[in-house]
Amino acid sequence: MIAVRDVRKQFGEFVALDDVTLEIPAGSLTSLLGPSGSGKSTLLRIIAGLEQPDSGTVEIEGEDATRVPPQRREIGFVFQHYAAFKHMTVRDNVAFGMKIRKQPKDRIKDRVDELLGVVGLAGYHERYPNQLSGGQRQRMALARALAVEPRVLLLDEPFGALDAKVRTELREWLRRLHDEVHVTTVLVTHDQEEAMAISDRIAVMDNGRIEQVGDPRELYDKPANPFVMGFLGPVSKVDDLLVRPHDITITTESRVGTREATVVRIVHLGFEVRVELALEGEQNVSAQLTRNEVEQLDLREGATVWVRTTGRTVHKAGEPEAEVAA
């Protein structure tokens, strides 16, 4: 388990972390999710010992690690831009931590072979990093971090520099790897889809604070405030209430509790269809329907329809502490 207590960090006038407290359960994969400048990378680097907090403590597996240098924290760290040792072969990169620990040669060799197999780079031993693709370099960096059998694995936007397809593949691969290795993992990302797809738990951060911690579904269904709701997925505003676009129901006739609206635009995104609606006295709202629903309703641009909200995740806009309506 990692326990961060009342950690504060300032860079000059800028408050990067504002008394942050967070517990990361052993064996879990936890994401720190937030926009850039929210303090998530700083928090990760403080857990790693690459930054020192101004105040507060960091505990790793029950031991106070606040003043322990990164060398002795028994962590694995993966950087966004790989931080591959460019002058070393893949083999030497992965073996680096074990050589520093003066482990026996044949043990190092076996472990490198094993890890390169795990990360899908078997046979790449003698390549140099510049002969690998971005995704391969990051997998090598992961093997390098795992080689020293760290107590915690820390990943700083590990897929941020990769193109969309490789990113999706690698994150699914990472989740499977975590299910096999079970090392306590903290992953920093600004991509809510990535966080939702692979995490056991997500801590949503903004302005140096943790806004909410929970499992992905909990955060999506019961966001603590409009920021969390907005960051975890698209939001439409109806009658001063925030709803998910898929929680807006459209009917072709007026019923109790419905409002009149005009269809402004229909955008077909494959199975999903986005319908933009004009409501009297409000900004346009976006509703998300399936293709079948649109066909059944026979929606056309310019048609008059009636809408009502059905979801559970409704908040009064502009009031962070608004209660969750049913």
Added chain:
Amino acid sequence: MTVSRPWRVSLRVAALGYLALLLLIPICVVFYRTFEHGVGAVFDSVTTPQAVSAFWLTITVTAIAVPLNTIFGVLCALALARGRFRGKAILNAIIDLPFAISPVVVGLALILVCGAGGWLDGLPFQVIFSVPGIVFATIFISVPFVVREVTPVLMEVGDEQEQAAATLGASRWQAFWRITLPSIRWGVAYGIVLSVARCIGEFGAVSVVSGKISGETITLTLLVEQRFQNFDLAGAYAASALLAVIALGTLLAMTRINPRRDDA
């Protein structure tokens, strides 16, 4: 940018012509004049006691100055590229002083500081008109090369690899030897080549502090001047050729150290 063919050709001719005019032709003339009267004469000329002494003095001074400036240069580059401290801009400017000040002035300053009545007059060994003075002058004028070559490389490489090494358990010392030094080695090598070239070629500062005691404080460049002024043109050319050979030898040695390119 695309340039039409005639332009491209004339640009190349101009660039190569410029190089030839300034660099290749004078060097060729020196070598031609050197070997005009046969290899035997050259050999005799560079093996006189004065020439041998000058050769070894140049090598000795270079062998002291270059390693010192390499160590200092790498440390200084680390401070400039990684450090956060007051006076960094001043340090940065001071390093360029040897470029800015005329070597003759450097020599004079050394005489003022270390000569009779200077601040460091009480040193247990003689500095001015002696080998230590030549070494000091040479160190001073060759300070900037390694710093200036290594600093931008360090900035370009960044410190992420060092951080990665730290998270993998490497101490600062281990990270420096295994990660930092290998990734800046081309910058260091180039800085060393330039320093060596400057050290063996230095004339002005050395000339002022040397005292020109034949067979004792005459370096190769001073020997060239001395022979030239004594109307021993063939001897002067021979000594020049020897200087050029040392410089070329250093360059070749450096390019042979590790020809693998892995900077991508």
